[in-house]
Amino acid sequence: MKRDTLRIGGQELSSRFFIGTGLFPNPYIQQEAIKASGAEVLTFAIRRIQLDRSEDDSILQHVQEGGFRYLPNTSGASTAEEAVRIARLARASGLSDWIKVEISANERTLLPDPIETLKATEILVKEGFTVLPYTSDDPVLCKRLEEAGAAAVMPGAAxxxxxxxxxxxxxxGLIVEEANVPIIVDAGLGSVADAAQAMELGVSGVLMNTPVAKAKDPVRMAEAMKLAIEAGRLAYLSGRIEKKKYASASSGFNSLKLK
Structure with missing residues (x-):
């Protein structure tokens, strides 16, 4: 059986679970939840990191020994110029050359600004970043971001x-069909059913933070989400049955006559 791996920006990943590091009750639970998730990619807002002392930062100091791939994000940016500046600061600090472009157009909905997101993606790709833009679930926009050089595209579920x-x-589903880069569903999921459903649609992975960090038991929820993502991926690769309008027997009748 062919090995099922995810590759982004030349990096091979065995886990399809991308996890955020915020909102956890305390650093210990954060660390245990990350461990239970099996995630290899951790994301966090650059604005919450002490870039001049990242090795001592409260968010990173508890996970530095895990061999993780950091995916800093530009949360809080409202323009492409601001997002680009934040990304440059992160790379200059030695944090990562991967960047999740996140530019919100509205503070109440936090929906991504499509124009500014595309603009920032184009600039950062030209500067050699591995760019994973967070965007809306617009198939046309997702394709434009791919064409701009995004290493993966991250449409929100909600x-x-x-x-x-x-x-x-x-x-x-349309986004996945048209894509030639990994599609990572990001934002709005709440349950293991949501995670499995996303994976069954053929997405390459799932990024989440709140559903795990705000669960009554974040560690168990992290493991539950991990299993849901793995199950959904396996189901997608297996190929579900077609939906039918009417019933069909699961076992046929044989020709033997009852006496």
Whole structure:
């Protein structure tokens, strides 16, 4: 059986679970949840990191020995110029050359600004960053971001932190069909059912923070999400049965006559 691996920007990943580091009750639970998730990629807002002393930063000091791939994000940026400046600071500090472009157009909904996101992606790709833009579930925009050089595209399932699940599975399916780069569903998921559903649509991975960090038991929830992502991926690769309008017997009748 062919090995099922995820490759982004030349980096091979065995886990398809990308996890955020914020909102956890304390650093110990954060660390245990990350461990239970099996995630290799950790994301965090650059604005929450002490770039001049990243080795002592409260967010990073507890996970530095894990061999993780850091995916800093530009959360809080409202323009492409601001996002680019934040990304440059992160790379200059030695944090990572991977960057999740996150530019919000509205503080209430935190929905991504499509124009500024595309602009920032184009600039950062030219500067040699491995860019993973967070965007809306617009198939056309996702394709434009891919064409701009994004290493992966990250459409949201629903607004950040809402836990509403996949509001438009049809669009996510279209995005996957058209994509030649990994599609990572980011934002809005709330349950293991949501994670499995996203993976069954053929996405390459799932990024989440709130559903794990804000669960009553974040460590167990991290493991549950890990299993859901793995199950959803396996189901997608296996190929589900077609939906039918009417019933069909699961076992046929034989020709023997009862006496």
């Amino acid at each position: 607004p950040i932190g809402t836990g509403l699940g996949l509001l438009n599975p049809y669009h996510i």
